[in-house]
Amino acid sequence: MQRHRSGGHSAAFRFRTAGLALLAVHLLLVGWITLRPLDVPWVSAANLHPLAGIRADLALGWREGAKRIGEGLVLLAPLGVLLPLAGGRLHVSVWGSLVRTVAAGALISLGIELLQTGVPGQVVDIDSLLLNTVGVGLAHLAVTPALRAWLRRRSERLPLPVEESPQGRTPTITRVGIAP
Template sequence: MLQTDRRGPAHGTARLVGLALVALHLGFVAWYATLPGDASFMADANLTPLVSIRQNLTDAGLPGLLEIARELLLLAPLGITLPLIGGQLDRPWLGSFVRTLLGGVLLATAAEALRTFSSAHLLNVDDVLLSVTGIALAHLAVVPAGRSYLRRLRDTPEADPETASPRSTGAARVRIVARGDAAARPAREA
């Protein structure tokens, strides 16, 4: 059922699905953040942006690349599910992107704080930057194209069965003509 408010149409089911997906994903992130880490070696806390990323790229080899990929992918689904909570198809892409990014910054910071307080992980600002970058990339890759596709589906006449033309269903229109009418057209119209 389509609901309308002053911001445009919203789909209630999309909001519920979005809330459920965000709750499930954040539950997974909270579980993952509390897993015990490898305490045999711990680097110092990093509050300087891009230092540990540069170190992972140059010195750590494949394990460093996997660490970067893990941080990029950890919160990336939120780039898709956070806009789903709004249920809005007619939002401007920039406003949606900014709202998603700001929410992502808050959630990435909270996840990093939880990891710092509950396991052997020390605070690293690069983990927050990579998580937010993952959220941004997922949002830009899926949400604008998905909303565009859903708007096209919504705006096509075939989407509404009451206004669909007989041609769209493949049914032919037939006109019955009396026998005595010599000027009658053929019985079938295209």
């Protein structure tokens, strides 16, 4: 009797669909937060020196510095989970997945920073790019390997459904001898 994993395909399709929907919602929220025009009396210059903004944030005090650095880490961190979920693959290399996810997160962050150049009141900050990328990588390492392992265990425990034709089950011949 031949068994097909039709249930596994529908589960992968559901996870991929949910991942794409959540990814779209998250990116819309990030776009709304980061690309709104700000009504400010003055705008600081763009920060193109790596880690200069982080040093300036820490110079404000540990509490304020940690708050600003945390905001940079958290903004795109859900992409570390949503991008692999939208990919829908359970059997992939941890390091390959990490590299692909961090690269995609860095490109999305770069795209946001480039779009901010045309938005009044928004300033390009290289440290935002760095913090967003690190946040994506940390979220990916913290959640995705465990989530994939759980999903693999879950899919292995599910019984495999038997696909039947509209006419019913196909009879199987247990042993066929050689004709005389």
